[in-house]
Structures are given as structure tokens and as C-alpha cells.
Amino acid sequence: MNNIDSFRHKGLRAKLVRELQTKGITDVNVLEAIGVIPRHLFLESSFVKFAYQDKAFPIAAGQTISQPYTVAFQSQLLEVKKGERILEVGTGSGYQATVLIQMGARLYSIERQKELYLRSTQLLRRLGFIGRFFWGDGYQGLPAHAPFDKIIITAGAPYIPKELLLQLRIGGYLVMPLGEEKQVMTRIKRVGQDDFEQQQYGACAFVPMLNGVAK
Ligand code: SAH
Numbered sequence: 001m002n003n004i005d006s007f008r009h010k011g012l013r014a015k016l017v018r019e020l021q022t023k024g025i026t027d028v029n030v031l032e033a034i035g036v037i038p039r040h041l042f043l044e045s046s047f048v049k050f051a052y053q054d055k056a057f058p059i060a061a062g063q064t065i066s067q068p069y070t071v072a073f074q075s076q077l078l079e080v081k082k083g084e085r086i087l088e089v090g091t092g093s094g095y096q097a098t099v100l101i102q103m104g105a106r107l108y109s110i111e112r113q114k115e116l117y118l119r120s121t122q123l124l125r126r127l128g129f130i131g132r133f134f135w136g137d138g139y140q141g142l143p144a145h146a147p148f149d150k151i152i153i154t155a156g157a158p159y160i161p162k163e164l165l166l167q168l169r170i171g172g173y174l175v176m177p178l179g180e181e182k183q184v185m186t187r188i189k190r191v192g193q194d195d196f197e198q199q200q201y202g203a204c205a206f207v208p209m210l211n212g213v214a215k
Contacts, residue, residue: 003038003041003126003127005038005040005041009038009040009051009052012051012052013034013035013036013038013039013052014035015052016034016052016053016054016068017031017034017035019054020034020054020068020069020072023054023069025069025072025073025076026076027072027075027076027079029080029103029104030072030075030076030080030099030103031072032102033075033099033100033102033103034068034071034072034099036102037095037098037099037102038127039051039052039065039068039095040052041123041127042059042065042093042094042095042098042123043057043059043065043093044057044058044059044060052068054067054068054069055067056070059092059093059116060113060115060116060119061113061115061116061214062207063092063093063113063116063207064092064207065092065093065095066092066095066096066154066206070204071095071096071099072099073185073201074096074152074154074175074185075096075099075100075103075152077173077175077185077187077201078100078150078152078173078175079150079173080100080103080104080105080150081104081149082103082104082105083104083105083106084104084105084106084149084150085105085106085108085145085147085148085149085150086100086105086106086107086108086148086149086150086151086152087108087109087110087141087142087145087148087150087151087152087164087167088100088107088108088109088110088151088152088153088154089109089110089138089141089151089152089153089154089155089164089209090110090111090138090153090154090155090209091109091110091111091116091117091120091133092111092116092120092154093116093119093120093123094109094119094120094121094123094124096152096154097109097120097124097129097131097133098124098127098129100152101124101129101130101131102129105150106131107131107132108131108132108133108134108142108145108148109131109132109133109134110133110134110135110136110137110138110141110142111133111134111135111136111138112135112136112137112138112210112212112213112214113213113214114135114213114214114215117133117134117135118135120133121133132145135213136213137211137212137213138153138155138161138164138209139161139163139164139209139211140163141161141163141164141166141167142167143163143167146166146167146168147167147168147169147172148167148168148169148172149169149172150168150172150173150174150175151164151167151168151172151173151174151175151176152174152175152176153174153175153176153177153209154206155177155206155207155208155209155210156177156178156179156180156181156182156183156204156205156206156207156208156209157176157177157178157183157208157209158178158179158180158208158209159178160174160176160178160186160188165188165190165196168188168190169190170190170191170192170193171189171190171191172189172190173187173188173189173190174187174188174190175187176188177204177205177206180208181205182203182204182205183203183204183205183206184200184201184202184203184204185200185201185202185203185204186198186199186200186201187199187201
């Protein structure tokens with residue numbers, strides 16, 4: 001696999017950024033990151049020509065790389081500030097992780113599928129994006145590295161994982177698709193030690209957040 005990023009790719013990316021703007025993405029740091037990250041390198045080669053359409057696509061282990069709009073929308077809801085410690089649950093292709101790193105986050109990411117964990121760790125290293133990647137169960141989070149300023153879940157969870165709430169610093173956000181078959185994009189703010197506020201941001205559909213790890 002190569003790292004080629006051509007003028008054509010850059011042009012398609014600029015077009016995707018404009019499309020995301022018309023769909024309501026306003027955070028300039030999000031738009032800039034999407035404009036920079038070579039999304040085509042995160043897809044299986046046969047899908048390269050679709051890389052800059054606003055669609056989700058299959059990756060290894062029966063999972064999907066989220067649609068660019070979804071990545072942008074979740075990133076916008078996180079209100080990322082440079083240097084913040086962010087935990088991502090569901091590394092998948094590594095694309096969302098890269099967008100957050102590009103935005104200046106100190107990124108921690110957990111993936112339960114070993115194959116995806118290995119692939120994305122390798123790809124990000126090759127592309128020069130620095131983050132910390134873990135093979136494990138996102139329901140447990142990373143207690144040894146808590147607290148986090150922000151947490152993002154990129155799989156549909158049937159309930160709000162309590163462990164993750166406890167790993168959020170006060171004032172921090174957890175952004176997640178909440179629900180079983182279909183989900184509602186939800187942002188939870190930790191306003192005090194035992195105090196949380198919740199807001200909803202519309203319907204969405206993600207692959208399920210599952211328990212335990214998979215070899
Ligand atoms: N953020 C990814 C989206 C991947 S889809 C991207 O940018 O490509 C969701 C991912 O969540 C899948 O890879 C799936 O294996 C993973 N996942 C599901 N349940 C999980 C869990 N409990 N812990 C960690 N990862 C999980």
C-alpha cells in the first residue's frame with residue numbers, strides 16, 4: 001500500500017468539505033482536518049474512488065468507516081481544544097482518530113477487534129499521526145489514563161457506559177450514539193462529581209458496541 005495523495009484527491013476533499021458545510025458543519029477546525037486527512041488511505045483499495053463521497057463504507061472485520069458527515073458532526077459536538085485528552089471507543093479504520101489528532105487532541109483510542117487494532121495502529125504510525133492505541137473493551141474505558149476531557153463512542157451503545165462517565169473530568173463531554181438498533185446522537189456533560197446533563201442531536205445508525213474483545 002502506498003501513501004500517495006494526489007491533486008485529484010485534494011480536489012475531491014475540498015469538494016467534500018464544501019458539502020459538509022452545506023450540511024451544517026461550522027467548526028473550522030473540523031473542516032480543516034477533513035480537508036487535510038487522506039481518507040482514501042483508510043479504505044480497502046477497491047473503495048478508493050468512493051473515499052470522498054459522504055458515505056459510510058465497509059472495512060475489515062465486518063465493521064464500517066463512519067460517513068464523513070458523522071465524523072464531522074461528532075467531532076464538532078466534542079468542541080475539541082488543542083491539547084485536550086480525548087478517549088475514542090471504536091478505533092475502526094483510524095480515520096476519526098486521525099481527524100481528532102489533526103485537531104490537536106492527545107488521543108487515546110480503544111478497539112475490540114484485534115485485526116482492526118493492528119491495522120489502524122500501523123497505518124497511523126506510517127502516516128505520522130501520534131496517538132495511543134489499545135486493544136480492549138471500550139465499556140471499561142482506560143481507567144489508568146483517566147480523567148479525559150472528552151470521550152467519543154463511535155459504535156451504537158444500548159446504554160450509557162457508567163465506567164466511561166466516571167473517566168470524564170468535570171466539565172467534560174461524552175458524545176455517543178445511544179440506542180439499540182437505531183440510535184440518537186447524545187452528548188452528556190459532567191457538570192459535577194455525580195451530576196450529568198444530557199442533550200440529544202437527532203437520529204443516527206451505527207454498528208453495535210459489543211462486549212468484550214474479539215481475536
Ligand atoms: N471510528 C471508526 C468507526 C468504526 S465503526 C472509524 O473512524 O473508522 C465502530 C467500531 O467500534 C468497530 O471497529 C467496532 O469493532 C468497534 N467496537 C464495537 N464495540 C466496541 C467495544 N466495546 N470496545 C471497543 N471497540 C468497539
